[in-house]
Amino acid sequence: MSLFQRQAEWTADLLRITPGWQRVQALRPDCDDVTVATILSQAAAFAESVLGPLNTKADRQGCVLAEGRVRTPDGFAEAFKAYAEAGWLGMDRPEAIGGQALPLSLQAACAPLFERGCVALMMAAGASRAAAHLLLEAADETTASEWVPKLVSGEWAATICISEPDAGSDVGRLRTKARPVGEEWHITGSKCWISFGDHDMASRIGHCLLARTSDEPGVKGISLFLVPDTIDGRRNGVCVERIEDKMGLHGSPTCVLRFEEARGIPIGPEGRGLPQLFTMIELMRLSTGCQGLGIASAAADCAESYAAERRQGGPAHKPPVSIASHPDVRRQLLEIRTRTEILRAAVLELAVSMDLARIEPEGEQQRDLADFCGWMLPLVKNFGAETGFDVANRAIQVLGGAGYTKEWPLEQYLRDARVMSIYEGTTGMQALDLLTRRLWRDGGRGLDSFLKRARQDLADLVTLAPQDTETAGRVLDDFERLSGQMMAMQTTPDQALYLADAYLSAAWNALFVWMTARVAAGRYRADVIEEVAA
The missing domain is CATH 1.10.540.10 (Acyl-CoA dehydrogenase/oxidase, N-terminal domain)
Known part of the structure; x- marks a missing residue:
């Protein structure tokens, strides 16, 4: 296989x-x-x-x-x-x-x-x-x-155009402008870091673009447009100034685009561009978790295969042994595989919950699911990205000097994964989102939903993975106490924001131990099924 x-x-x-x-x-x-x-x-x-x-x-x-x-x-x-x-x-x-x-x-x-x-x-x-x-x-x-x-x-393609040279995560300072011309909107400005901003894989590209439509400060004056690269077969004032020479993802052109009186189609109400665009961004944040998981899966398999085949060490009077038999290598492989499979469990948990939030009838259960998904998104996005990079990095260590060479794919995995904790909201942005939006603004509803669902699941798993569920229960209790302390720090926001990254990591640790119990229970079930079949 x-x-x-x-x-x-x-x-x-x-x-x-x-x-x-x-x-x-x-x-x-x-x-x-x-x-x-x-x-x-x-x-x-x-x-x-x-x-x-x-x-x-x-x-x-x-x-x-x-x-x-x-x-x-x-x-x-x-x-x-x-x-x-x-x-x-x-x-x-x-x-x-x-x-x-x-x-x-x-x-x-x-x-x-x-x-x-x-x-x-x-x-x-x-x-x-x-x-x-x-x-x-x-x-x-x-x-x-x-x-x-x-x-x-696939006949046409699309991009997301937010960032500008002086306005990356600080979206409220973007300067690209859209002005009405008769019944049309004409857009002028520059956008950078646009993945596949131009390419030869589709006959037409639509840019989902944020532009300022009024002088209201911050994001209030920003609207969302669809800007086609061509209209009636002619270029629509969109040109590629350059493609970035970057660390990884060399097959993906990261473009700087210039818009000159480009005709745009309004998407949603004027002045509501950023909230409207989050319909797209939320899916892309789940996708980032999937990207990190894909790279982690490949890197973990590479490390395990190499360790099984590479022979070195053991008694000098005997043939060398597989390095997978060395205790320290076994430790590294276990850490690599654990991080990968826990991320897989977290991605599936979020996706299933997003499905249920869409298909369940309106009511308390649906609202609870929506709160839970909102809580999970920054965790899966950020730690999906970090897991992809971390697992690739650890896999290189297993291969040693070989992993540092282009003979093996790990150095590419490492380079490709590095940007994932930057785009679609950096680690710092995800930490601020979790603290100020998911915990403070929403009154802790997402936290409550997370803790309730985790504890319900752990109660169902306790007979299959007693040690893991007990550990997870203690970590959840500790995290709930920490969350209470962070909630109380709304009166000292600067101090809380300084701790936001640590709080994000604590939230992931709580999710990690919950998913650890699930994966352990799944392995137990698989072993039982195998024994019965035998």
Whole structure:
């Protein structure tokens, strides 16, 4: 069995024991265990055969800006088309627009396989998928009916355009302006750090762009637009000033774009651009967790395979032994695998909860689910990113000097993963979001939902993993006390903000020990099933 297929099987097993998934299945009888396993197996086969062969080649070839347009690495256009035609791009989009209408949980289960195959190419897919969701939710009917099916089919693509040279995370200071000209809006300004801001993989690109439409300070004067790169076959005042020469993700062109009187289509109410864009950003934050998980999965497998085959040490009068038998290497491999599988459990927990929050009828349970998802998003985004980098880093250590060379893919995984804790909101931004928005502004509702769900699950797992559930219970109690202290610090905000990063880490630790108990219980169940079968 290939490593991709093994990852698919592990994912199916972990999804099966994720609380709430049975509820999703009850509402979606077409998503039975056999069907889910088949879809994951097909995703693994596509990732391994179509995406995987491009990863190293794209990293070394990179992208080129020629005659004002970006050329992507060889094979990218064909792979992107194949990805869309196979239905992967529109997995969780409605059938009426060309999607498969599958649960988000299943999309999030498959995504790390694709990210593992070629995370640089998947940067384009993630933006288009999130834009399709945004336009379906917020655009007028004419715009949505024109753009969403094209995005789902891969014929057109999309970007998210927020950052500017002097306004990155400080969105309220952006200077790109939109002005009304008759019944149109014309947009002028610069945007930077735009992934796949231009490319040759789709015939048209729509930029989901924030621009200032009034003189109101901060984010109040900012609106959201869809700016096509072409209109009626002609360039729409959008040009590529340069593509960044960067540390990793060389197959993904990171562009600086200039907009000169570009015509834009308003998306949502004027002055509500940033809240509207969060419809897109929230999906992309889950996607970041999937990206980190994809890289961590690949790096963990690489370290384990190398350690099993590499022979060194042991008694001098005997043949050298596999380094996987050395206690310190075993420790490193265990830490690597644990971090990877705990992240997998967390990603699936969030995705299943997001599904339930959408399909449950309005009421207290739905609000509780929404609060829980809001609490989980900054954790999965940030620590998904950090786990991808950390596991790649630890895997290099297992390989030693070999891991530092380009003969092995780990150095690329490390470079590719580094940016993930920066884009879609840096670590500091996620910490501020968790503290000031999820804890303070929401009155601790997300925290309460998190603690309630964790304790309910641990109570169900106690007979299967008694030691892990006991440890997790103590950590949750400690975290609840810490949260009370952080809540009380609203009167000394500077001191609290200084501690925000530490609080974010404490929140992840609480989630980590909860998921540890779930994974341990899952292994126990698997062992029992195997014994009964034997």
